[in-house]
Amino acid sequence: MTDSVALQGAIHELARFALFQGLDHAQIAALCAGGEVRVSRHRDLLFEFGGKANVFGVVLGGAYKLSRTGPSGEDSVIHFSGPGDILAALVMPQPQPVYPVSARAMGPSRVLLLRREVYLRHWLPNPLLISRVQGLLSTRMTRFQGMKAMQRAPLSAKVAAFLLQLVAEDKGGQSLEIPLPLTRKEIADALGVTVESVIRVMSEWAKQGHIQSSDQTIRILHPQYLVE
Amino acid sequence: MTDSVALQGAIHELARFALFQGLDHAQIAALCAGGEVRVSRHRDLLFEFGGKANVFGVVLGGAYKLSRTGPSGEDSVIHFSGPGDILAALVMPQPQPVYPVSARAMGPSRVLLLRREVYLRHWLPNPLLISRVQGLLSTRMTRFQGMKAMQRAPLSAKVAAFLLQLVAEDKGGQSLEIPLPLTRKEIADALGVTVESVIRVMSEWAKQGHIQSSDQTIRILHPQYLVE
DNA sequence: CGCTCGGTTGATGCACATCAAAGGCTGTGG
């Protein structure tokens, strides 16, 4: 009996995620063999760019920020991973995998860490699961490409597109809320611009009542005209 | 006997790619069931962003440019796919897949097109093949992230990093050659900048003897100091 | 021979970076 209580609980949580829909608890348990639940505090490092990738992860709660540090010191955010998202799965099949990004917790978070062999032995041979994994990667990649297509657009359009992307999953009626404790700096790092520029754009919108901030950001109007 | 002669030939070509290493011809033939070899001329459209994704592809020869058109008209290049690369595989598992980019031939090119069901029925259940597919996606994603990390760097560094990335697979000694018929405009679109800016940077290097162009680009010195 | 396409160069201007300074908030240790 090596399974911890935390792992048992995690299996029940996993069953709620789209990733594991259609799999029964026995199957999920097999996919989590040897798993360990890691609890992170704000800004804790989960793994580091270039480090030997022995484990991959499934986010249980909170969020993790995936980033790389550029040549001029400051770092650029690649992706924000919330509950149900997978981390570092793509590099697992490689013979000597290293993490392609650094992962850091944003606020208190929890992640289920699984050994590389589990991916090779149990995840890869499961077509249903793999199609779900590729689905997650596909949306991540599509989002990436969407931002790249906006590179030439003015900054305000980039910020608008970025914020709308984050609330895209929540459909909701009028007032949308971003499910992450985002700072202006993180938005800036995600867009490859400076904090000051982001602040100038956003505080202008706040003045006009388009958005409202109080540790979270709530959108009030639908300035999708900004995207166009 | 529905297999065309072209398909039979394509199977032998595929066997050379890293994607299919370790698979025998019978297995490869099964993975290519119902495949069709498509021959493209320069700038021919293979598939279009947003179109219904019934087929995916494996590039046999030449190259294809994957791009999206931004909000302000002009388009941004996401990726260049050479021989052995796969196209649109990631979206195949989705219920109603659409192409996430447009694909256009760069010079005369050939691609093996396969139906979506073949991916679902034969590719997904093959762990070895899937791990190779994820490897290709992983390098594509890593390259993407590398460019994103350089967003804040000066233009010259971006161009240098981009060119070095393209020759990264060819190891070679001193003078490296880019295996694509790249125009300055395509470089500019890939970097999200204007043609003129790219030209100013590159013709400066040409003057200093760092590079040499004649429909292809050949690197002579190693300005990796530019990356730093 | 007119056409399009790729490359090149120069002049001008703007959007954003950079630098500087200050205030609020949180946690931490004396």
Place this chain on the structure above:
DNA sequence: CCACAGCCTTTGATGTGCATCAACCGAGCG
């Protein structure tokens, strides 16, 4: 309880890298 150190946010002044606009040239091509 206070002092201090980070972190986040904000605002203003100044500068600059690159976009934009406008030409021109050479080569391939029907």
